[in-house]
Amino acid sequence: AAGLHRYLRDFCGCHVAWSGVQLRLPRPLPAVPGELTEASPYRYRYYQNVCTHSYSFVWWDWPRWEREIDWMALHGINLALAWGGQEAIWQRVYLALGLTQAEIDEYFTGPAFLAWGRMGNLHSWGGPLPRAWHLKQLYLQHRVLDRMRALGMTPVLPAFAGHVPKAIARVFPQVSVTQLGSWGHFNCSYSCAFLLAPGDPLFPLIGSLFLRELTREFDTDHIYGADTFNEMQPPSSDPAYLANATAAVFEAMAAVDPDAVWLLQGWLFQNQPEFWGPAQVGAVLGAVPQGRLLVLDLFAESQPVYARTASFRGQPFIWCMLHNFGGNHGLFGALEAVNQGPAAARLFPNSTMVGTGIAPEGIGQNEVVYALMAELGWRKDPVPDLSAWVGRFAERRYGAAQPDAAAAWRLLLRSVYNCSGEACRGHNRSPLVRRPSLQMNTTVWYNRSDVFEAWRLLLKASPNLTASPAFRYDLLDVTRQALQELVSLYYEEARAAYLQQELVGLLRAGGLLAYELLPALDEVLASDRHFLLGSWLAQARAAAVSEAQADLYELNSRYQLTLWGPEGNILDYANKQLAGLVAHYYAPRWRLFVESLADSLARAAPFQQRRFNRDVFRLEQAFVLSSRRYRSQPQGDTVDLARRVFLKFAPPRAAGAS
Template sequence: MEAMGVAVALGLLLLTAGGSTGDAAREAAAVRELLVRLLGPGPAAAFSVSVERSLATKSGLDTYRLSGGGAGARVQVLGSTGVAAAAGLHRYLRDFCGCHVAWSGSQLRLPQPLPAVPEELTEATPNRYRYYQNVCTQSYSFLWWDWARWEQEIDWMALNGINLALAWSGQEAIWQRVYLALGLTQTEIDEYFTGPAFLAWGRMGNLHTWSGPLPPSWHLKQLYLQHRILDRMRSFGMIPVLPAFAGHVPKALTRVFPQVNVTQMGSWGHFNCSYSCSFLLAPEDPLFPLVGSLFLRELTKEFGTDHIYGADTFNEMQPPSSEPSYLAAATAAVYQAMTAVDPDAVWLLQGWLFQNQPEFWGPAQVAAVLGAVPRGRLLVLDLFAESQPVYVRTASFQGQPFIWCMLHNFGGNHGLFGALESVNQGPATARRFPNSTLVGTGMAPEGIGQNEVVYALMAELGWRKDPVADLGAWVTSFAARRYGVSHGDAEAAWRLLLRSVYNCSGEECRGHNHSPLVKRPSLHMVTTVWYNRSDVFEAWRLLLAATPTLASSPAFRYDLVDVTRQAVQELVSLYYEEMRTAYLKKELVPLMRAGGILAYELLPALDQVLASDCHFLLGSWLEQARLAAVSETEAHFYEQNSRYQLTLWGPEGNILDYANKQLAGLVADYYAPRWRLFAETLAESLVQGVPFQQHQFDKNAFQLEQTFVLGTRRYPSQPEGDTVDLVKKLFLKYYPRAGFF
C-alpha cells in the first residue's frame, strides 16, 4: 500500500507540474540559437537540432538521441524537450569532441571534420527533474547580473540539462504593489525591504530593513530582467519556480489592521530586532489567504506561471510552537493561498529547516509539515544531501516527492573543496532507498563560480542511472577536456586534488572555507584539514610544470591561479601556527619572523597573483554593482552593499566573513591589514609582558574592517601582470619552505 501511495504521489506531481505541452518548434529554435552563441554561425551549421515530444520515455522522462556526423554529414541532435536536446548537444561536444563548458570559460576547439556518432545513441534521464539554485544564490552570485550574464547562465543551465530552477527576480516590485493595495505607505515599504545584497534573507523572513532601501530603479530593472529570464527559460522548456507567500509580513501591516494576529519571531544571524525578528501571520487569520492570494494573483498576472512555487516559512527560524497542529496549520495556510489562485500549484520547499534544527524537528513535527499538503503537491529539496541527507530519517519524506541536492558551497567562498565520492554515490543510493520518492537531482550552492569539477560531475549525474565507475579516470578526462589536450603533469595534479581537497567526508564537509586567511585572527583558530597538505603543494608544482604546454589555455591559467591561491591558504595556516607557537613560548624573534612573512610578504604576493586573472578581482565585483546603478548616489550605495556582504555582513560584523572571497584588492586592503595588526599586537604583548587581549583586538580589527566597508577606493577591473611569471616567483620563494613545516 505504501508503494502504491508513492506511485500515486509521483504521478500527480508529473501531471500537474511543468511545461510538457510547450511549443516543440520554439524549443528547437532556442537550442539552435544557443548553438550559434556557443560555437558561432559557421560551426553551428554542422548540427541539426529538433524536438519531438514522442521521444520521451513512457513515464515522460526527458530523452535525447545523437546520430550522424563524420565525412561532412551533419550531427543530428534530437530531444524530447529543448533542455533534453541541449543536454544531448553538450554530451556530443563533451564526449565526442573533447570540449568543455564552464563558468570560468569554455574550451570549444572542434575536431574537423566533426566526429561521427558510431551507433545511434539514445539516453533518458533517470528522474523527472534536474534542479538548480539555492535561494541564497540570488544574492551571493546573481546579484548584479545584467541580461548578457543571465543569458550565459541560462545557456549553461540548458547544456547541463537543468529543467527546474528558481526565477525570483523582480518579486519586490510585485510585493510593493500588494503592500500599497493593502494600505501601507511607500515609506513603510521602503523601510521594510533590505538592500539588494541581502534580499535572499528578506525573502525568507530572516531579515528586513538592513542596508536598504531599494531605489525605484531597482524595481524597474528587475522586472525587465525577470521577463527576459522567464522567456528564455521557457523557450528551452525549463520550468521556472516562482515565489509564493510564506507568511512573513511587514510590521506596518499592524498599523493598517490593528486586530491582525501576528507573532514576532526570534532574532536571526546575530542581528537584533531592528533588522530581524520578522512578523509571522497566524495561519487562521483572515489576512493570511488574502495576502497570499493577492501576491500570487499579481505575480502570475505579470509573469504567467508554470505551477511550481517556492516558499520557506521557517528557514533557520524556530517556529513559535512545536505543536504538530500549529505546524500543520501554518503549512496548510501557505499551500491553500497558492491553490486559491492556481489549483494546479505545487509547492517547492527547501528542506534545509529539517537539517538545520534537527533538535526541534522531531518525527511528529516533520510529519505535521509533510502531511499538511496533499501527496505529490509538496516537492522537497533535500538541500544538503551529499553531507547530511534528510530522506533517510524521514522515510523518504513520508511519501512526498523529493530532489536529492548537492549544496556544496556556503557564501560563495573560494577554497578548493568537495565530497566527490559522496556526490557520485548519493543519487543512486537515494534511488534504491525503500519506497523512494526521489524525482530528481539538483545543484543548490549558495554561491557559484568555484570548484567547477564538482558541478561538472553533479550535472553529469543528472543523466546517469549509475555512479561514475572510476572517479580517477573521470577527473583525468575532465582535465584533458578542460585544457583541450592531455598532459601528464596536469592530469596527475587533478588526481592529487581528487584524493585530497575533493575527498571530504564526515563532519568537515560543511562546504564553508574556515581558513585563517579569511577569518579575523585570534589565538584559537582551527587549522586542521581533512587532507594531506603535501598533495596540494605537489599539485601546485605539477601544474606549474605543465605551463610550457598549457599556458595558452585560459582555463589552465584560471586553475593555476586557483591552486596557487589554495597553496597560499595552506601556507597562511602554517605560518599562523608558527606565530601562535612562538607567542605561547614567548619567543619574540620567531613570532616577528613568521608574522612578517605572512602579513608583509605572502599576502601581498597572493594579491598580485589574483590580480592577474579577471575572475579574482574585487574591482570587477564592485564594478558590476556600480554598473547596475542609474546615478552616482546609487552606485555608491550598491558598492557599499557589496562590500558589506563580502566582509561584515551586518553593521556590527553580525555574520563576519561568512561570504569571504579571495579577490585581489580584498586580500591587500582587508585581510592583510588585519594580519598585520594581529602580528603587531602579539609582538607588543610580548614586549610589554601583558596578555594578548582578544576583546580589544576585535575592537581594533573592527575599525579596520569598517574602514574598508565604508571606503571609496576604486580597484582595477581588468587583470594586471602575467599569471605564470607571478606564480613562478611565488612558488620558487615558498614551495621549498612548505616541506619544512
C-alpha cells in the first residue's frame, strides 16, 4: 500500500488526506523506470494517541474506520492502537468477579470520555454506557482488526494497568487499593482512581482474566498498551514501589501471553518531570525485561525525553510527533523540528530508537504536518528543502501548479508552521476560543502579516483552483485563521479602550468583534462540511439506537467541545471552530464580555471577572444543555464568502495589495 501511495504521489501527482483525495490520474499512467526499492530505517511507523479515540474516532461507523485504515496503510503505518470494544470485555470480567451491572454502569464514563476512563483519570462522568454501545463497539473492533491485519499492520490491544472500580472492595473486602489524587479539576465524584496494590493477589488475577478474555475474543499480535500513572502522581516516589507497580502490569500480560510486549506512552515522564527523576524513571524502565517495553516518546518534536533518559535506559522507543491537543482547529506546526527530529534521535549515542510515530490527540487539521511526518517514517535523512517540499505538496494537493498558491504555502511555512521553543505546546490559545477576560495573552511566534498575505494570495489563486475541494478547504482554513488573528487585534483594541476609559473605542472594537466578525466567521465555516457543528452532533446521534441514547451522546459531544466537565473543569480544552459553535457559544460569550465592560465604564465601577465568570457560565451551560438542531449540510460558496470577508475585514496593507 505504501508503494502504491508512493507511485500515486511521485509519479501521478495525487494526494490522499483526511479532508479528501485528489486522484486525477494521468492518461496513460506513467511508467516506472525500472524497479524502485525503498527500505525504512525504522521497524515501526506508529499511529494514534489514546485520546484520539475520544476526540476524533468516538462516533465513527465502519465506512469511516475503513477510510482511516486505508489512509494508514497508504502512509506506511504498521503499528496502531486498536482499543475499541474493551469496555464490553471489562464488563464480562467484572460481572464474573461479582460486581453488579449497576456498579459497572456507575464506573464507565460516557463515550466521549472513554480515553480518560481507560487511563484511570476519570470514572462515571458522561455515562452510563448503554448495552447497544458495547455491541456496536465489539462489531467495529472485529472489523478494524480484520482490516489492519489484512493490510499487514500490528494492532496494539489494551491490557490491565491496575485501575479498578470502587465496588471491587465490596466483593473483596480484604483487597489492598490506594485512592489516587484528583485529575483535571474534577473532584473524587468523577476522578481519584482506585489503584490495586501491585502485591495484591487480585492484581495478576484481574490482569490475566481480562487479557485472556480479550485475546479469546480478538486474537492477538502480542503488543499491548497500558498506562498506570498517566497525569496522576503515584502514591510513592520510592523506586522499589514504582518498579513493583510496573512489574505487576507486565507480569499479568506475560502470564497470558509469554511473547507480550508492553507499549507505554512516555507522556508521564514529560508531564511531571519534577516527580520523575532519574531514579523513578529508571525504576519503571528497569522493571520490564530489556526489549519487552516499547516506549512512545510522545511529544518528541517539542520536549523529547530520550535525550535526558539515556535513550530510555536501553529500552526501545518510538520518536513521536504529538502536535495537536484536544483536536483544536488553528494553523500550527513545528515543521523544522519535526523534519530534523527523527534523524537526530536515530543518531543519538547508543540510540534505541526503533520507529517514528504520529500521535495527535485529535486529527482532521493541519494536514501538511501529518504528510511530512508520514514521509519521514520512510526517510533516513531530513527533507533537504522544506520550502520546495511544501510547494510540491500544494501542487499535488490541488492537482495543478499555481504560483500564488505555492507562495501562500511558503508564507505559512515560515510563520504558523515555524514554531519553536516554549510556544510549541501545540494548544490554540487564541482569545477567540477562550472565556474572555482582561488578562488574555495574544502573543504569537510569527508575524501575523504573513497569514494575511497568504490569505490574499490564495484568493488571488482561486480562479484557477475553484474545482479543487482541497483548495476550498484550505482557503476556508486560512480565512478562519486570519479571522482568528483579527479577533486578537480587536480584543487588544477593546481592552486598551477599556483601560483608558474610552467607551466609544470599546464599543467600536468590541462591537466589530462580537457582532460582525464572529457572525462572518460562522457564515464562512458553514460552507464546508468539515467545519459544521451539525455534522459532529449528527454523527453522535447516528451512533445511538434510541432517542434517549441519542440525547446522551449529543450531550457528551457538547460537553467535550466546551465545558468538558460539569463545572467547566477543563474549559475549552477541546476547542473547535465550527459553524454553530461560533454563533451560539463563542459569540454570546464575547457579547456579554463587551457589554459587561461597557456597563462597568458607564457605572464607573471596576470590571468584576468573578461575577462575569458566573454569568458567562450560565450561557455556556445553556449551550451544552440546549436541544437546538444544527445544519449537517454546508451552505454558501466558500470562495465567494472568503472574498467578501477579506474585502470587509482584511488589514489595509493586505486589502490594498489585492
